Amino acid sequence: MEILNFSKKDFLFRSPRIIFGRGKISLLGEQSRYICEKDIKKELNAFLVTGKSSLKKSGNLEKILKNLNEANISVFIYDEIEGEPTTTVINYGKKLVIEQKSNIIIGIGGGSVMDSAKCISGLVTNDGIVEDYHVGRRSFDKVGLPLILAPTTSGTGSEVTNNGVVIDPTRGIKQSIRGDKMMAHVVILDPELVLSCPKKYTTFSGADALVQSIEAFVSKASNYLSDFFAIESIKLLLPSLPKVVNDLLNIELREKMMLGSFIDGLAFATSKLGAVHGFAHPIGVKHNINHGLVCGLLLPYVMEYNAELVYVQNKYAYIADIAVQSNIINEVDLKIKDCPDRIKDKAVWTIELIRKIFKHCEIPLHLKEIGITEDCIDDIVKDTKGSSLNNNPRDTDKESLKQILLNAL
Ligand SMILES: [Fe+2]
Incomplete structure (x- = not known):
């Protein structure tokens, strides 16, 4: 049976740079340099968004920090992501990125971590708080801070989508912030990260x-x-x-x-x-x-x-x-x-x-x-x-x- 329908052929396709393979997280430092600044002497400050404990427990955090260190990249770890992202977590993330003078965001974790990293990246280069953009109120005018995502679960597809789902507990809503300007620049798909x-x-x-x-x-x-x-x-x-x-x-x-x-x-x-x-x-x-x-x-x-x-x-x-x-x-x-x-x-x-x-x-x-x-x-x-x-x-x-x-x- 022919199932692909050529009569519905119009589409809009978006995708970050994708790297797939066992052990490819070892390219994190190199890819950070690639999207930001190739000059190894230039200071890069990464804002690493991750979950409370899984990256630490698996031993992967240590390897990732070593890799970034070898690429002369300093790291601030934001491990406040517990469950699905809230407005508070995203707004606080933006504040920290500005305080830390971070120039690249790295999100390593499940869908909630990657959604948070996308939202923070977009919010930092644009004005306001996440509530201003919630439920399609506004979209980001400027491209987000350079962003690398690496999933540690296989499920959400968040690494390649242009939205982040955010819960606003005060209004009791869970809706997306959406827009191509918040998409990842590089995605590293390393199946070894999912083993744990x-x-x-x-x-x-x-x-x-x-x-x-x-x-x-x-x-x-x-x-x-x-x-x-x-x-x-x-x-x-x-x-x-x-x-x-x-x-x-x-x-x-x-x-x-x-x-x-x-x-x-x-x-x-x-x-x-x-x-x-x-x-x-x-x-x-x-x-x-x-x-x-x-x-x-x-x-x-x-x-x-x-x-x-x-x-x-x-x-x-x-x-x-x-x-x-x-x-x-x-x-x-x-x-x-x-x-x-x-x-x-x-x-x-x-x-x-x-x-x-x-x-x-x-x-x-x-x-x-x-x-x-x-x-x-x-x-x-x-x-x-x-x-x-x-x-x-x-x-x-x-x-x-x-x-x-x-x-x-
Ligand atoms: Fe889903």
Whole structure:
């Protein structure tokens, strides 16, 4: 079946400089010099954004500091990123960058760290505080401070996107700061950095990546290029996720997850997402539940809703073919019957496959399991909006959104 749709060929593609490979974080000092100032004698002050402890525990922080030191780069460590970034963390980061006279930002960590680094980079060269730019109020006029990102989880695709999700606790909102001026200049994808990512976060971030690739694939704004990336990311992620959760030190699986997540970021950066991500923001901020967990839980229910459309059925059936060709059904005992032949049946089978994969990964299948009951639903639906929802392939309204969540209870 020909699935790439050449009639939808218009797109806007953005990408930083990308370096992929085992051990490539050793190029951090050299790349910092490359984007800032080649003169080795010139003083460079790096502002390193990272999480509270994971980089230290893994021993990678020591190696990174040594590498930067050898390139004559001094480092201020901003390790205040705990959970998803807040307005306070971003505004404080800007203040510190100015105080420290930092001239390059380096973000090494998961999606929250990379989102924080992008927002701080953009905010430092532009006036005001992050609230001025929140929810699309304004966009950055000037290009951010030179920025290098290196993910330590495989899931968000944040390293290649042009937005950062920020929570404003005072207004009770979780929304993006968005704009090409805050994109990374260099991305280092080193699968060895992900080896120490624990099972829980490997699962959640991997589920997020798979959800994003499927939402990008069927999005209203999907196009020739995003489909190309979405298909390749599904080919990498779908068979690797159920294996890597029980084989965390397998570098080949980690490579596939990292590449799949990165390519998925390229897909949804040009096609946007769908209703799963529309729900994920209000649920995340109101119930403080991990983003990847919420996304994995809700995906099958949103897929059921979207599968009424014939073009979505075709794409879900295409995912079934990817799964069969990958042999994942035999490699991991997912307890699913053989894939049927008819397109419509295949689409249903794909949804069941996704459920089985997430069950195998120990992601809850019902909202009640994560403490969300029927009386929470109206409040979630009220705040389910934004560009992700607008690009869901099948139109939604308050009633249909409510029904999807009732089905997921
Ligand atoms: Fe996501």
